[in-house]
Amino acid sequence: MAMLPYKTPQQAIxxxxxxxxxxxxxxxxxxxxxxxxxxxxxxxxxxxxxxNLFGGLSGHGKSYLINKLNKDFLDDVxxxxxxxxxxxxxxxxxxxxxxxxLRNVASDLKxxxxxxxxxxxxxxxxxxxxISDEEYLDIQGCFDSYANRNILYFETPGNIKQIYxxxxxxxxxxxxxxxxxxxxxxxxxxDLGFKEYKFIVNIDHTLLIDKLGEKDTLELMANVGKYSxxxxxxxxxxxxxxxxxNNNIEDIRRLSTPALHYPQKSDIYAQGQLYNACxxxxxxxxxxxxxxxxxxxxxxxxTKLVHLIKIKARHGNVGxxxxxxxxxxxxxxxxxxxxxxxxxxxxxxxxxxx
Numbered sequence: 057m058a059m060l061p062y063k064t065p066q067q068a069i070x071x072x073x074x075x076x077x078x079x080x081x082x083x084x085x086x087x088x089x090x091x092x093x094x095x096x097x098x099x100x101x102x103x104x105x106x107x108n109l110f111g112g113l114s115g116h117g118k119s120y121l122i123n124k125l126n127k128d129f130l131d132d133v134x135x136x137x138x139x140x141x142x143x144x145x146x147x148x149x150x151x152x153x154x155x156x157x158l159r160n161v162a163s164d165l166k167x168x169x170x171x172x173x174x175x176x177x178x179x180x181x182x183x184x185x186x187i188s189d190e191e192y193l194d195i196q197g198c199f200d201s202y203a204n205r206n207i208l209y210f211e212t213p214g215n216i217k218q219i220y221x222x223x224x225x226x227x228x229x230x231x232x233x234x235x236x237x238x239x240x241x242x243x244x245x246x247d248l249g250f251k252e253y254k255f256i257v258n259i260d261h262t263l264l265i266d267k268l269g270e271k272d273t274l275e276l277m278a279n280v281g282k283y284s285x286x287x288x289x290x291x292x293x294x295x296x297x298x299x300x301x302n303n304n305i306e307d308i309r310r311l312s313t314p315a316l317h318y319p320q321k322s323d324i325y326a327q328g329q330l331y332n333a334c335x336x337x338x339x340x341x342x343x344x345x346x347x348x349x350x351x352x353x354x355x356x357x358x359t360k361l362v363h364l365i366k367i368k369a370r371h372g373n374v375g376x377x378x379x380x381x382x383x384x385x386x387x388x389x390x391x392x393x394x395x396x397x398x399x400x401x402x403x404x405x406x407x408x409x410x
Contacts, residue, residue, distance in 0.1 A: 083139060084139075085103060085138075086103040087101055087102050087128070087129040087138070087142060087256075089129075090128050091377070093390050094377060097377060098336070099372045105292040105293070106335040106336065107333055108297070108337075109331070109334040110299070111298075111301055112301060112339055112340040112341060113300075113345075114300070116340055116341055116362075117340045117383075120159065121364075122260055123156050123159050123160065126258065130207060140253065140254045141251045141252070142253075142255075143206040143207070143226075143230060143255050144257075145207075145223055145226055146207055146208065146210065146260070147259045149211070156209065161198040161202075161386075163385075164198050164386075165194060166386060167385065167386060169386070171185055172195065210222065214265070214266055216265055217283075218266075219265070223255070223257055223291065230253045234252070234253060254292070255293045257295045259296070259297050261298035262277060262298065262299050263299075273326060274326050274328075277330050280330065281329055281334075284333050285333050299325060300325045301339070302324070304322060305323045305341075314350070314351075314353045314355065317348060318365060319339035321337075335368075335369075336369055337366070337368035338365065338366050338367070339364075339367060340362065340363070340364050342361070342362050343358045344358040351363070356393060357396060360380050361380070361396070364378070376393070378390070378392075378393040379391060
């Protein structure tokens with residue numbers, strides 16, 4: 057049996073030294089979002105060679121959040137400083153690619169998904185809106201802006217080995233594309249040639265992955281965790297997993313006990329199988345949807361309140377980010393949670409924020 061490879065302390069120190077030198081150079085090695093609080097929580101930006109889990113109950117916004125990250129990561133204005141080309145492989149088994157695009161357009165135009173489809177009901181006129189010719193031109197302009205984004209949508213569910221094989225195949229094709237470019241161009245000294253590609257792998261969501269010999273869902277989640285680590289280590293991908301919560305958070309005891317309102321590790325479905333494989337774990341939660349009027353021991357009013365809580369950070373801090381639900385305009389808006397209390401609070405008494 058072959059011996060496992062190892063690194064000496066000197067080799068590990070050299071790797072560590074290179075990371076410090078690279079980061080202090082000022083070069084942008086990760087991808088920013090439009091949410092400054094989230095960037096701060098991730099230690100400046102989302103880095104590659106990491107596994108991130110975004111959990112939530114159905115309908116609480118986890119798929120919206122991943123779609124928002126896709127949009128921001130591939131925005132060449134927001135992330136204009138990167139010296140590589142980010143490519144997203146979006147395994148969206150729950151939502152069609154066309155719906156993902158429509159969500160982006162709705163956000164850009166600050167309207168709802170229903171409005172785009174001429175399906176938003178107006179109580180005053182007792183009728184539905186109809187997209188005008190002028191509005192359609194704006195929509196077409198948005199479509200044009202997304203047409204050349206570096207993202208591939210995979211709508212057909214597959215097993216985890218198929219997903220991994222697909223990622224390997226796509227990465228190989230892109231690397232060959234870069235090599236071909238360099239071979240076809242007579243590069244002068246100092247010309248770096250084609251930019252390097254870096255890859256984002258999204259799986260939305262993990263429970264929709266097909267089984268392949270796994271005896272149950274827990275074994276499937278364990279394999280998802282293992283292959284996510286392989287994609288992180290061997291392929292240096294940023295892996296974003298969308299996971300489901302179990303029903304614990306909806307238990308009447310949790311709902312009636314403010315100290316137990318916040319999502320926690322045990323709320324993640326198959327948390328034992330996924331949690332340890334991840335570098336960062338987030339849960340997005342809308343307490344209003346569970347008919348909670350005052351959220352947690354600080355009794356935050358829940359109207360349009362969205363709580364994004366980071367419960368694991370392999371390198372960094374855990375804590376909370378708060379949003380106002382503006383999905384009727386296709387967006388979430390970061391808020392200062394202290395402002396909705398209507399009074400000043402002692403910062404030390406408030407939960408940790410990112």
